[in-house]
Amino acid sequence: MSVISVTGFGHQNVSVDSDSEDDAMGDIEATGFKSSIVTPGERITDDPTWMRGHGTFYLSNQTYSSVAGSISRVSKLLSVIPFHGRYSPETGDHVVGRIVEVSQKRWKVDIGAQHDAILMLGSVNLPGGVLRRKSESDELQMRSFLKEGDLLNAEVQTVSQDGAAFLHTRSLKYGKLRNGVFVRVPSSLIVRAKNHSHDLPGSVSVILGVNGFVWIYRTKVNANTKTENSASINRVSAQLSSSRDYTPGQGSESITRLEEESSWSIYSDQNDEDFPETIKLNITRYRGCILALAHCEIGITGSRLVNAYHASMVYDNIDALVSNQVKEAIGRDIIEAEKMRGK
């Protein structure tokens, strides 16, 4: 077991077979561009019929690239998607962010974009359920809901003209984050998908924010016991459930559950009381796996993460995941496995 690894500069990347990239290249060649990858200032085309999108600029009838990236065209719209760079929010993105400022009726949230995102007081679930009205006292005690440094997951509701995102947490799957660790990877590595929160083997869940902020946490204890727990907090409903009689809303979930869970507990700053060591180790292992994928510049998805986790099981001690060779070995394993399955 080495204490330290000191290596020279420059790491070799895991070689990715570029079948798919070749296809893309062929596609572009048909359109008359020299290559699908451009550098800043490189001329893309002199055909003025193209519409110029993001990452391009126009000078004396010629279109140039303003970033290093790959050319994308949607009918007549020509844009360059940068390889790296800041995350640019889009409506509907599931993001993880950190509160940086509490101001008048709004929180400013760091989501790794050019501007801080804005979360309005009106866009969060307040304790007391859906039918609750926002009052002045809520404005005064905004810090008791979310304060500087708090992590939350949210959805981008709209993006303003200058690129600042407006977030909302008006769903039970969004809100304050607990029971886990935070890790940041380049946002370009997060593959956009329908679902960004995954339950993984080993009682660990993960939220892969589209902005590259990732939250790894303990899977919530199953929904039924959870409802009972939160029901017992609410004394009235506890009494109702103890009596055998039918109670309105019993068995149905949606709104009543929202009502119950929208108690103060959604803004609690407490982790679970009994937190088994094995789950903590699993969380750390997943964190290592995410960093291994990022190190090899492999796009991160829920299923790849599970594969990486299984590949990492070869190493009994999680401290092996620190070394770059191990990270590259895991990356290679995943690519090999996907090739075998013909992806």
Add this chain to the structure above:
Amino acid sequence: MVLSTTERYYLLECLSGSKVIRADARRVDQFRPVEATCSFLPNSNGSSRVRLPDGSECIASVKAKVVKVESSEVTDLLNVEVDINGQRDDAEAVVSFSSILKESLAQCIPESLLKLTEKYAFELSIDAIVISYPSGISSFYSILTLVSMAVYLALKSTSLPLLTSTTEDAEVEEEPTFSDDWDLAKLLFPKDRLLAPPLLFVLAMVGPNLLLDPSVEELEVAENGLFVGFASNKAGAPIRSISLNSTNNKGLSTNHILDAVSTVDSVGGSVLKALNSIVENSTSEF
């Protein structure tokens, strides 16, 4: 870096338990992987560049100048300057880094190493620049290890031109002359001798545990910090307690200090070995 309350509790719980689980999967006495290179500056006698995975990077250079010696103090022949990007020259961290490094170097470098003739000696100018560090860093002391590694590598790769004139010039009026063949240049720290520049290790204290090479998150929850020197193959002076953040500070116990010394004692050797292999594998291109 501001952590959320739950993040902080989780980290504290993981780090202060009987089995320490560090967020980045390291053991308590494990370093982050370091990238380093030597002798890359053409116009200095020795140079190095060291980088950590969190983006911290430090460049160090050693330049030698022949001076007439009046006193026999080593400290007069050493100029150590540390610069941290974005920090004023009189900032606390900058000033204390310079003095800590100078003191520990003066203890390890014997006068005979720099002495050229009876009248002349080499004066070393050691400059280290921290060109980047993580944005939310709560204490600059955490990059002390990085700076000391850079200085170590720069000094280890320092070569000085071969003296061709006589070493006994007490009576004769003669200025020293050197061979202009750099292939004949001698290393300041010869490979066959045990003599080596000192290293400084930073440890963070969380509960009863000590963590070597704390990461940014660990600095945030650390209750106290220590740095311990490592020279001539054993841990030793300087040992000093440092505060790694401004929020939670607790006292050190004697056990902590003894633990720190024994940890550094046990890992120091392998760190030196890893760094030396970089020096040996680097070839000067100039």
